[in-house]
Amino acid sequence: MDTYTKGGRCWMRYAAAILMLLISTPSLLAQEASGADMPALDSGNTAWILTSSILVLLMSIPGIALFYGGLVRQKNVLSVIMQTLFIVGVVSILWIAFGYSWAFDTSFAESGNPLACVIGGFDKAFLHGITLDTLTAGNIPELVFVMFQCMFAIITPALILGAFAERIKFSGYIVFITLWVILAYFPMAHWVWGGGFLQQMGAIDFAGGTVVHINAGISALIMAIMLGKRMDYKVGHPITPHNVTFVFMGTSFLWLGWFGFNAGSGLAADGLAANAFLVTHVATAMAAITWMVIDWLCNKKPTTIGACTGAVAGLVAITPAAGTVDLLGAFCIGIITPIVCFFMVAAVKPKFKYDDALDAFGVHGIGGIIGSILTGVFATRFISGEDGVQGALYGDWHQLWVQIVATVVSIVFSAVITFILFKIVDSTIGLRVDKRVEEEGLDIYEHGESAYNH
Template sequence: MIRFITTSIYIFAFLLLAGPATVMAQDSLSVAPAAIEAAAPAPAEAVVEEVAAVLDSGNTAWILVATILVMLMTIPGLALFYGGLVRQKNILSIIMQCLLCVGLISILWVSFGYSWVFGTSLMESGSAWGAIIGGSDKLFFNGMTLDTLTVGNIPEILFALFQCMFAVITPALIIGAFAERIKFSGFLVFTVLWAILVYNPMAHWVWGGGWMQKMGAIDFAGGTVVHINAGVSALVMAIMLGKRKDYKPGRPTTPHNITFVFMGAALLWLGWFGFNAGSGLAADGLAANAFLVTHLATSVAAMVWLAIDWVLHKKPTAIGTCTGAVAGLVAITPAAGTVGVLGAFFIGAISSVLCFFMVAYVKPKLKYDDSLDAFGVHGIGGIVGSVLTGIFATQAITGQEGVQGALYGDWNQLWIQLFVTAATIVYSAVLTFILFVVVNKTVGLRVPPRIEEEGLDVYEHGETAYNS
């Protein structure tokens, strides 16, 4: 019996050590069975045994939780944050726009969005289009079973759902730029087209094996795909849609419920741990580091904004501190998988200063009406984070063979980050401009003056948020 137990332990140890040698196709999301050969020399006629990948229950449980956290960022997080910042007569329009993004984008994602972003048929066929778009092999989650695994040995259907929440929140961020003056029907059409023609290609380029990923761009959780993409589009929409009728540069509209703003910011802060720490697709040290630097950068950014508010305006404000926290969350997003504590400190502080300057000085100077500072926080924060990733990335996090930034001697990564950031800005701006013209000429985007004056809630949705 003792000899049997000892032999069993040896066999188990061998299999455990041989497991990491499993060969996984790097260019495909699905994990395929791979051949594992014995370490000792084997006869030529030896049979090579295939060992199937086994689901990792720990990683799966963590990504299930992370998916829930990312969904909480849109509803109720963003809905409360943006909803509290607008006037009482328009809060339901914000809530409805966020709800629309969750429901409609989820349907589009399952139907073809996931396939266009993470499909592999075009790349596997050798087509040059594979650098631009994924393909049609995963339409309606075709071929994905309960046993189909992906990176981290989690179910691919879970990975697809996790990524769905990113696709949901990105167009929802744009809402802040044109709040209180956009038609719901126009918003619906614009959001559908934007998700298809702007978000899906960008996500494939950076995460799905597209040209940006191949050139070495770092975007751990969405600095380019989510925040620069949405922030730049928000600026274009705000300028083209025009200012609100009662907008006065330098005189922000009084928020109707600052408690909602705080609640929304708190839920965003909480949800962002799933957003960033979940993007490594494993419950491991990288996730722990992403969690740490996300919290640290956010804390620094919030305190820096509070201090600036206190010095310049003589009072530290709740709205300012919440806005600073969001700026820090945005900026650390692309860098969460590559920077340590030092990078988190500087990214949080720099993003807070630059976003404050953009919101408090540049916007009033240029006189555009970015209602809830979608560009000033998400656009600028995303740009800052993407560029600083090329400076503060460190092999202490990425490993000895991993990337590092200019601070540690690798200037090439900084140039890559600068190029990808510029390309994202140009693509988002041009496509958003085209979509605005098309939708405005067909469905129309701006509500009539009377509806804007009396409130979108009653005229667009037939409801009021508060009934006395």
């Protein structure tokens, strides 16, 4: 009896186990199927974009701080460093708070909100809904993409500093640059990269020709004109930089960091990144040598500052094109850009007598415009792929016209926003420092410090 009972219980348990297995098998298979469809994190891409983010941050601190800091006079070097450092801090906070959501959220477009033509939405404010496991393009964590794009938001307003160096009040600057990032950079990033109308139109801006360089460069020109010339500025008599070694060091950090800027913008460690790396370096090298030769021919001396300026011009111009041009495009952009930028700095600026102190417009604005337009000339399917874009050189004139439209929109938008913000801030807080402050230096009067204590 006991044996029979034990055997019966054993068979019942066995039958129950089989029944549970039959019931659970479909759900387990469904989980496996869904798991197979879920994208897996790509550790190689993730590592590269993490590295690229660090490289892009190097472009602002210490890159821009040293480059612009070396070009100004000794009495104003700390003001440039402080302005750069402030941007890194405030833009990072704004980006996490709502900037990323404005630029890359799609909730407004999905809900039919009319503001979708300006910004993406608020659903990702303070990174709401983004977890450690949330992936984006390239199968990288979205948190990595957030930080990568944050570095672009930082470098853009930092470029404007060169236009109004040595004469802007720090308190007015704080308000102006904060409003500019919110009203000029965030919307432009959405239009070009976040699904906005320029992206839908087919405009190519691989890493920031319109969003970064035209945006900043045009704003720099408006600020330089409206703020007025420095008191001791004389046409044809450039103010001597206080530390050319700083300029070279800043250029070196910019050149190095730009590889993250451009080669990282494909969000993958692949052949496209390799090509972006290659054409960025080639165009920059070509531009540095071209500017040096022009400098030598026109001014009888090949200067370090000239070569550094040429290198930066090349970096700027190749930025929108790095994901679509090959070596031919890189060489041509590297030759054409410094010629036009040199003409703007050496001939146009003296002719119209505006004091773009460190040539933010002449290099970044003009370089961005040239690069954006030439992208529509030299883009090739050899790089963009069989279904990709190609430029006028290869028979597609449509892309060139798209690039021209995007360039004009960027110019007009940046100019209007900057003009309005200047009027508001200047009439309330004031932007120009007093005569005595400008004479004796912003470092002591604005910040209570001196860069060199003897």
